Structure formats: C-alpha cells, structure tokens
Amino acid sequence: MFLSSVGFSIVIMSIWPYLQKIDQTADASFLGWVIASFSLGQMVASPIFGLWSNYRPRKEPLIVSIFISVAANCLYAYVHVPASHNKYYMLVARGLVGFGAGNVAVIRSYIAGATSLQERTSSMANTSACQALGFILGPVFQTCFALIGEKGVTWDTIKLHINMYTAPVLLGAFLGVLNIILILILLREHRVDDSGRQCKNVNFEEASTDEVQVPQGNIDQVAVVATNVLFFVVLFIFALFETIVTPLTMDMYAWTREQAVLYDGIILAALGVEAVIIFMGIKLLSKKIGERAILLGGFIVVWVGFFILLPWGNQFPKIQWEDLHNNSIPNTTFGEIIITLWKSPREDHSEGPTGCPVEQAWCFYTPMIHLAQFLTSAVLIGIGYPSCNVMSYTLYSKILGPKPQVSQGVYMGWLTASGSAARILGPVFISQLYTSLGPRWAFSLVCGIVVLAILLLVVVYKRLVAFSVRHGRIQE
Secondary structure, X not given: OHXXXXXXXXXXXXXXXXXXXXXXXXXXXXXXXXXXXXXXXXXXXXXXXXXXXXXXXXXXXXXXXXXXXXXXXXXXXXXXXXXXXXXXXXXXXXXXXXXXXXXXXXXXXHHHHHOOHHHHHHHXXXXXXXXXXXXXXXXXXXXXXXXXXOOOEEEOOOOEEEOOOHHHXXXXXXXXXXXXXXXXXXXXXXXXXXXXXXXXXXXXXXXXXXXXXXXXXXXXXXXXXHHHHHHHHHHHHHHHHHHHHHHHHHHHHOOOHHHHHHHHHHHHHHHHHHHHHHHHXXXXXXXXXXHHHHHHHHHHHHHHHHHHOOOOOOOOOOEEOOOOOOOOOOOOOHHHHHHHHHOXXXXXXXXXXXXXXXXXXXXXXXOOOOHHHHHHHHHHHHHHHHHHHHHHHHHHHHHHOOOHHHOHHHHHHHHHHHHXXXXXXXXXXXXXXXXXXXXXXXXXXXXXXXXXXXXXXXXXXXXXXXXXXXXOOOOO
C-alpha cells in the first residue's frame, strides 16, 4: 500500500503543466477528465479484481494489476511522442493507472481474511497509516524531481525523455516492479476464521491439518449496503474538502497562487501526518470503546468541523475588482478548480489581482471565514476523516465474515468502487455549489449530508456487528 500510494501521488502535482506542454489543445475541462479517469478506472477494476481473488490465489490479481500500473506509467512517460492526440494518450494512461489501483480491494480482503476479529482493527489501521504516509511523501519526491527541469535528458535510442514530468512516473514504474518482486518472494496465502483458527480456502496453496469448517449463516445485507453508503459519504466529504481548500483560501485571504500552493500544501501535509497519528491511536481506542462508537464519533467531529467552517460575523472578504485573470477560478468546471494546485507562479511575473472575484456574486454579502476558523475546521476534519475511513472498512470486513463463498474480495471491490465514485462526485459537487452559491450554502449542504449519514448510522448501529457475533459463535 505504501509503494502504491507513493507511485500514485508522486505525479499529481505535475499533471497539469505536463498536459499543457504535450498538447496545446488541452483545456481545464479536459484536465477534469484526466483527474477523474483514475477514479473511474479504479471503480471499474475493483469488483473485477475482487472477484478474481475469490477463486484464484491473490498473487495473481495483485501481480497483474501492478503490471498494468507499470505499463501505464511507461505509457505516460511516452505521451509526448505521438504527433497528435497526446492528451488522449495521457487520459488512457491515467485511466489504466487507476485500473491497476483496483487491487486495493484485494489487499483489504487479504487482510480481512488473514486476521482474527481482535487483530483486524490494528491491521487495517497499520495499512491505512502506510497508505497515508505514501500520499505524504509522494509530492515531496515530486518536488525533488522538479530540480531536473523541463529540458532534462533524452535517451535517443528508445526515445525516452527524462525530465521533471516523466521522472516521477518512471520511479512509480520502478516501485511497481519492486512491489511485484516483494509479492513473489514474501506473500503467502493465509486465511483464518474470526477466532484466529486457520480455515481452508481456494486461495491456499497448501491445506493445513488443523483447519476448521467455516461457519454457515447469512450476511446482513442491510448492514452491507449501509456501510457502503457510509464509506461513500466519508470519501465524498474529504474529496470535496481537498478540492475546495485552495480556491477558498485564495478568495477569503487574498492569497496569491504562490502563497496558496505553499500554505495549503503545508496544511494538507500536516493533515496527512495527523492522519497517521490518528490511525495509530485508533488501534488502542477501539479496544476500549469499539469500532462503531469511533465511527459515530468520527462523523460527529467531521460535522462540527464543517459547521465551524460556516461564514459568521460582519467582516467580508476583499473583493477582486480588476477584470484580469481570475486567481480564484470562478468557472464551474472541476478541472479549473484543480488547476490552481498545479499552476506555477513563474508562468507570469506579476501575480495579478487577489481576493474574492467580482464574478462570484456571493462575495458581496457572504462574511469571510476567518483563518482561525479554517485551521480549526481542518484539524477537526483531519481527526474525523481517518477515524471514519478505517472504521468503515474494518466493520465492513467483520460484517462479511470468514465464509469463502461470501466473497470478501467482491464485496471489498464494491466498497472500493463506492469510494472511487465519491472521489469523482465530491469535487464536482463542491465546485458547482461553491462557485454559484458560496461557502455558506456549500458547507451547509455538506453538514446536512453528514447529519443524514449520522442518522443512518444510528438506525443500523446495532446491525453493524461481526458475522460470528451476529450468529452467536463469538461474544462481542
């Protein structure tokens, strides 16, 4: 998970300038498709790889999926070579990288099948911490590769141009190859029941002499659907928060592009570190109060975070009157909101006007969100999101139970697919609302969505129990 997340995040900051460089016809709306293609690919692939892992050794889908990602990264490094339609080659490359990332479902199903109920939360938290750490370090590596510059060096024999845009994906491909080697050498198929006793499964290469029969019983489909919905909401609200951070801070605090990229980058990196700490603390807290209580508490903390983010008072943001390039990106396309994260302040020598653009009518009557409000909200969301994230799929895996025919892989695939859909819809949702109606309406509706999620959780609270507990084989 660590190597995969590094391989993904290491290229994020360079996609937009690279897209502009290889194809002058690419616009902001096409950037939105490029960004969304990753999640679309993952959404399609997750159930496929999950189903595959149910009937064959998990090494197979893992190796094939990683190989697809390696090939896609290599394609990304060569998208500048064709004489035309370069942007479509990049679109395909990112979609295939996302398709390869569908193996997250296999990884989670492996952890669910290889751990007892007592071990499950700790193992899932460790996995999430490794993933979060990878997402933190990826952009750091990207910054180091920026020293290579746009010109770089060219290997004429194979027409490979190594520069600040292609070096990160080549490293991602190398990490993928390393991942395959580690899987071949270290990964062993292992499956236990909820008590920790080894049980037979099609994934086993060898059967154990002390295997036990897998318990029989039906899965609580209501709990399964409810957990999928809750997981969707968790990913949805964090995806929209990530998306809106830069335009929000530029509008409210009159930050330049350079300041926004720097300060917001520091804030998001700090949230990543905070998430790693939360993942570690969850392992201890879950033993005292249980996963359901942490999930409920996480949603409440997220709601408080977005409630604090609502505009209050009589102070209004600085208005950007000049009819110049709009640093706050008032257009409604998803791609244009993402652009701010990639644009280099060196593209023009004067930063242009700052503040809330006059094209956004709400700037004239909506109070500003004070910096203390924003930072407090970010800290709270940084606490609630990782808590809800890891608890959602930990509970999900326990609800499914140890039955091979139940398909941990397929169900985990659907859970991953719901998260991918949330990462597609969240940015689109917030970009439309924020631009048209402003932060008050946007964050009020987010608060409403979180309240609905809390109500759903309260309704199904007693049903979110482990398969073995539900059927009376293990006491909670």
